[in-house]
Amino acid sequence: MLLVWQYVFEAEKFMTMRGILMIVVMKITSLSFDLASEKHVNIPLLHLCSYLLDGSTVIFGPWITYKQYKESLILKEYKVS
Numbered sequence: 001m002l003l004v005w006q007y008v009f010e011a012e013k014f015m016t017m018r019g020i021l022m023i024v025v026m027k028i029t030s031l032s033f034d035l036a037s038e039k040h041v042n043i044p045l046l047h048l049c050s051y052l053l054d055g056s057t058v059i060f061g062p063w064i065t066y067k068q069y070k071e072s073l074i075l076k077e078y079k080v081s
Contacts, residue, residue, distance in 0.1 A: 005017075005021055006018075019061075020058050020059065023057065023058050023061060023063050024052055024053075024058060026063045027051065027052055027063065027066075028052065030063075030065055030066070031043075031048075031051070031066055034065070034066060034067075039067070043066070051066055051069050054069065057069070
């Protein structure tokens with residue numbers, strides 16, 4: 001997939017986007033392995049797009065699994081004493 005993008009985009013454009021593309025490819029690969037091992041079944045399209053295009057992980061990194069992404073969306077309560 002990265003090879004296709006490398007030839008579709010101009011060299012300068014690809015060099016600026018390659019980190020983002022690499023993380024998206026890693027997310028797709030990880031999710032495909034999870035789906036094959038039936039860890040996740042029937043992920044809605046909106047959830048899939050929000051995981052793949054999440055700005056906090058795609059632009060700034062790091063790569064996280066879909067399970068970690070779902071857990072990060074749960075609001076946690078902290079007590080300050």
